[in-house]
Amino acid sequence: MSGAMSEAIGLVRLRRGRPRRTALWIPLGIVSGYVLVAVLGPLLLGYDHVATPVGDRLRAPGSATANGTAWLGTDGLGRDVAAQIVYGARTSLLIATVAVTLSALVGMTVGALAGLAGGWSDVVMSRVIDVLLTFPGVLLAIVVAGLFARGLPTVVLSLSITAWTPFARVARNVTLSIKEREWVSAARLMGVPRLVILVRHVLPFVLPPIVVMATLEFALVVLAEAGLSFLGIGLPPSTPSWGQTVANGKEYLATAWWISAFPGFALFLLVVSVGLLGDQLSARLGRNSRSRTS
């Protein structure tokens, strides 16, 4: 009887599992593809963003140029759009990874500490977070990016400056509920130092929602970086970036649509895939982990 039941459960799992699995694997595959392109692409493609072969400017996708076939066309200075997308993927992913990791670490630490410490330090930190949350993130990023010289550290800083606050909020909320649990009280009664309680008994429960959050933030940061570069306050022009390529093409939308369209599509696909991946992770990590612990 128990055998039949497990079989039935297995069937149900199988039936529910298949679409779920594709919903996970498709975005995961796309995102992995981007990562591969970002890591390996620049090694395989020789492309110099400073070089401007003006003789080959505004060629349509598939045209032959002095540097080989431009599969996605060339921009207003004759630079290959496909190569710019590949190099731009590296820029985008690098910035988003660094900014999100930084924000997650800072947010998690601040949030967990605030939740664990309680009292006035919690009040102060929570209000700081509230204040930062009231600012529109992109506006603050524009201000910060405008204050400093253009470059990678500036962009990472300007994007992280508000991105850590949601992490801190989530970490604090989870910590608040975890710290009332029996095992934490027991540890406290046994005289386990606070730092050890934090690391061994609280952070393992904070981590899953933070990971889910990180994927969602990742998509937002990729978008925000492209936005900054589009406005011309992100990376310096010598570094290829999707936002910049889209901006370079906006005067040619009627005559050379490919300059803006392809990097725009690359951006769209990545952001949507990361978002879908985040949904899947939240369904798995979030709900399942809760049902397992309770």
Added chain:
Amino acid sequence: MHANPKALMRPALTAALAAVLALSALAACSTTSGGGDSAKPDSIVVSGTYPVDSLDPHSAAGGSAGKEFTGQSIYGRLTRPDAKGKIVADLATKWTPDATATAWTFNLRSGLQFSDGTPLTSEDVVASFQRLLAGDSPNKSNFTGAKIAAPDKDTVVITAAKPDAALPSKLAIFFVLPKTIGADFFKKPVGSGPYVVKSFTPGERLVLTANDKYWGGKPKIETVTVRTIPDLSARLTALRTGEVDLIWGVPDDQLKTLKADAGLKHESVPSHQVFTMWFNSSIPALASPAVRNALWKAVDFKTIIASLYPETGALAVAPVAPTVFGYSPQQPKTYDPAAAKAELSAAGFDFGKPLRLQFANAEFRAFNQAVVSDLAKIGVKVDLQEKEQAVFIKDLLAMDWDVNFQQLGTAGFDASANLGRLYPCAAKRTGYCNAELDKQLAAAGTTTDENARAADYAAASKIIWDDAVGMYPMTVQIAYVWNKRLDGFTRDASGYPDFSAATVSAK
């Protein structure tokens, strides 16, 4: 009682549709009403290259601040260039030099009036001139040490510090204001030009109405709205939709598509502007003419111009444009990267240290990127710095740059306003100082003999060119594109179109 879901849905759907339609209609209304008055028969909307930030013609801002373009519509001046650059009468009808061309007597037109009805006399001219000299306008160095007097109501005498044959052409950018100016004067200035300011939002829009007290007769077009549309694609769209009647300074890539539009007319006129890329000769890396010449040789300007500016650009062969008095063609530099690299190495050029190339205005980005690319090919690193106009001007005057890109004009179409103003040692604008050049420029400024002046400027041009004080890659044509209903405005060679004789056809 079975409620038909479809029947229920329908009113909801209709309501939603109606709401969407209403919203889009609202949106459409707000965009068209934002477009200005271009549909009205006696009014036009124009959008030029530069933003109009200030209406003070004597302010510290340079010509690219749009103050000369608006100045000529609002204020009068003693002389003005016609569309081809010839100096003609404006407020003054006649001007005569003394024997040495030091003291110039200007006879004012009789019965001149400001737009508020007060008479314009020599006193106003004197006060304006003194205001210009007392301020920090970049144009005041055209008149260093000059004195002005008003022997009677209709006469002014300007006495230059040294003999100055080019004085009337230099006065083409000297605008006359009333003698007393209140604190709020430039919110609603009073002038003697063809138009009067109706309203002004700096950097956004300037609305002008016809001045019925203009000495040349009231202009036919009642209202001219000057809009600042910084984004090029938005400006082009505005022209195509009829929201704007005239744009100028259109880049070549966009010119092609506009030409195909049957509702538009276009004309490109040779300007007095030259792409000018000064080297900062005061820094050790660029102190030697050999280095500067080698850098010039390393850039394939011919190809860059042919690709980026096939219609409005031409390879320059002198530091000033062919339309300017004192133009003298020089030996073109040949593109030879290998020789350039060898010469740089021989001169001990430091390839490790990047040169800072500064420019303002996004329209020049592609050109400068192409220059950087060519220099990178021979191993010269360039840090390309695109700056805001105000920051650019500040850094330019503070000599905080290694290479400076400008589209440099010669106001008044006389080389004295360009070579004579910017290249003497005392001007401290390029870091270059050459006693021989100073002598030639001084000589050109002091004689009244046209041929002798031309010869002096030719000699000065040769020194500037051979020593590569800067690179002079390209002479510029200004492309005007306008709606067919507009006619009769001047396709000005400075990029300052004049609407005093323009007309609008009914359709």
